[in-house]
Amino acid sequence: MRRAVVLGGSIAGLLAARVLSDHADEVLVLERDDIAPSGLFGSGQGPRPGVPQGKQMHALLDGGRRRIDEWFPGFATDLIADGAALADTGRDLHTYVGGRRKVLVDGVEMISATRPLLEAHLRRRVLSLDNLHLVHGRVCGLAFEGDRVIGVRYTGTTTDARDEVVLESDLVVDATGRASRIGDWLREGGWPKPATRRMDVDLGYTTALFRRPEGGHDTTLAQSLSTTPDGRLRLSTLGRVEGDRWIALIAGYADDRPGRGSDEFLLRCKEDPAAAFRQLTEDGELIGEPASYGHPFSLRRDFHLLDRFPAGLIATGDSLASFNPIYGQGMSSAAMHASCLATYLKSGHSLRDPAWAYFKGARAVVDDAWQTSTRSDLRLPHVTGPRPRGFKVISRLSDLVDRASMTDPVIHRRCLEVTQMLSPAKTLMRPGMLLRAAWAVRRQEA
Numbered sequence: 105m106r107r108a109v110v111l112g113g114s115i116a117g118l119l120a121a122r123v124l125s126d127h128a129d130e131v132l133v134l135e136r137d138d139i140a141p142s143g144l145f146g147s148g149q150g151p152r153p154g155v156p157q158g159k160q161m162h163a164l165l166d167g168g169r170r171r172i173d174e175w176f177p178g179f180a181t182d183l184i185a186d187g188a189a190l191a192d193t194g195r196d197l198h199t200y201v202g203g204r205r206k207v208l209v210d211g212v213e214m215i216s217a218t219r220p221l222l223e224a225h226l227r228r229r230v231l232s233l234d235n236l237h238l239v240h241g242r243v244c245g246l247a248f249e250g251d252r253v254i255g256v257r258y259t260g261t262t263t264d265a266r267d268e269v270v271l272e273s274d275l276v277v278d279a280t281g282r283a284s285r286i287g288d289w290l291r292e293g294g295w296p297k298p299a300t301r302r303m304d305v306d307l308g309y310t311t312a313l314f315r316r317p318e319g320g321h322d323t324t325l326a327q328s329l330s331t332t333p334d335g336r337l338r339l340s341t342l343g344r345v346e347g348d349r350w351i352a353l354i355a356g357y358a359d360d361r362p363g364r365g366s367d368e369f370l371l372r373c374k375e376d377p378a379a380a381f382r383q384l385t386e387d388g389e390l391i392g393e394p395a396s397y398g399h400p401f402s403l404r405r406d407f408h409l410l411d412r413f414p415a416g417l418i419a420t421g422d423s424l425a426s427f428n429p430i431y432g433q434g435m436s437s438a439a440m441h442a443s444c445l446a447t448y449l450k451s452g453h454s455l456r457d458p459a460w461a462y463f464k465g466a467r468a469v470v471d472d473a474w475q476t477s478t479r480s481d482l483r484l485p486h487v488t489g490p491r492p493r494g495f496k497v498i499s500r501l502s503d504l505v506d507r508a509s510m511t512d513p514v515i516h517r518r519c520l521e522v523t524q525m526l527s528p529a530k531t532l533m534r535p536g537m538l539l540r541a542a543w544a545v546r547r548q549e550a
């Protein structure tokens with residue numbers, strides 16, 4: 105491949121660029137924010153406008169961490185040296201359900217850091233690749249010739265750079281995120297739009313940073329799932345991050361969403377049945393105001409269902425699927441899509457044909473993550489569906505496994521492997537697993 109162009113220089117775009125650098129003479133990453141090392145947002149000191157979720161808590165699951173460490177050996181070690189925390193589930197990840205702590209199982213590791221730090225480390229590694237360059241500009245559409253995409257149309261970001269320029273490319277990778285306009289770009293070229301599937305979850309997210317005093321409590325990562333007296337599910341998560349701080353997140357659904365003010369945030373922490381959140385309000389010192397974010401629905405674009413698609417184009421990351429963020433799947437999914445891209449490029453398929461083999465591989469990744477998150481979402485009373493066939497049975501079996509995971513280490517480990525994107529969701533429904541879960545619940549009730 106002579107040149108590949110990646111649209112969007114966030115997590116998915118950077119990981120795709122890393123893979124492409126092994127296969128193309130030149131890789132260009134086209135990004136609307138000025139993320140060059142000397143640019144406005146190059147230092148990674150804070151969130152940037154192109155990634156509005158950047159102020160919210162982000163944890164890197166083990167599935168993503170392991171893949172990124174393979175592409176960039178020492179990635180996790182460098183992050184930790186910069187103040188990020190590595191949480192081993194057996195020691196540091198405390199999961200509470202209704203205030204009761206789940207049995208601890210070790211060997212699964214997550215990274216807790218602010219989103220700008222994670223992205224800055226990845227960007228530094230990717231930009232050090234010899235054949236990779238950043239282009240600062242805004243994508244306006246695709247350039248087509250016959251049955252293929254031959255490049256991308258973009259403009260500069262200043263008022264005196266409004267003329268469209270075409271950047272020719274052998275492969276264009278759309279990584280412009282959840283709000284990608286890929287469907288419109290395809291339609292402009294006379295191609296069908298991919299069908300979209302959405303799951304309305306109506307989630308409200310609020311994140312706040314706290315200073316971590318010396319000698320205060322030593323929580324690295326804690327998660328608390330609780331139910332309010334009127335049956336609403338709440339999630340709180342707390343993680344140690346760089347700069348001797350904690351990041352804390354409170355999430356609620358429908359009209360139970362947390363408000364913006366610091367008083368309400370602190371009140372929700374004090375009300376939380378898990379002690380770590382009450383301690384946070386005693387030991388920690390709130391920095392600035394909490395930041396809120398709404399996630400009305402999860403969304404996937406089903407490219408694999410199209411009957412016509414141009415050669416020279418793929419999509420990755422949130423542009424392909426964006427999930428309920430409480431499961432933390434987004435960055436690890438992006439890493440797995442990048443793995444699918446590597447497999448596709450190594451398999452020697454011609455770039456003159458549509459990339460169906462890539463979309464087939466990525467579909468399996470999306471299906472699995474979608475199943476894990478929507479199966480839980482559909483158990484929420486306000487989420488209306490659509491519910492897949494056999495949902496009632498699956499939901500009862502999932503309840504059984506969840507209950508068993510409170511006390512049974514084997515079942516909790518398998519649940520962690522699935523939620524951390526190390527094993528497929530179907531492994532939880534194997535007969536041996538279900539039998540063990542039934543015994544564990546029986547013992548709990550005895």
Ligand SMILES: Cc1cc2nc3c(=O)[nH]c(=O)nc-3n(C[C@H](O)[C@H](O)[C@H](O)COP(=O)(O)OP(=O)(O)OC[C@H]3O[C@@H](n4cnc5c(N)ncnc54)[C@H](O)[C@@H]3O)c2cc1C
Binds near residue numbers: 114154420431
């Ligand atoms: C509230 C919240 C919390 C989350 N928490 C987690 C978590 O804990 N763990 C986790 O793994 N994931 C989490 N995610 C998901 C995660 O943020 C994304 O999955 C991840 O950033 C990968 O996204 P992406 O690179 O595909 O897109 P994005 O990060 O959205 O980036 C898209 C990029 O494209 C650029 N762009 C867009 N349009 C154009 C254009 N026209 N021209 C040029 N550039 C353009 C943008 O500037 C941006 O840089 C969370 C998401 C939300 C909303």
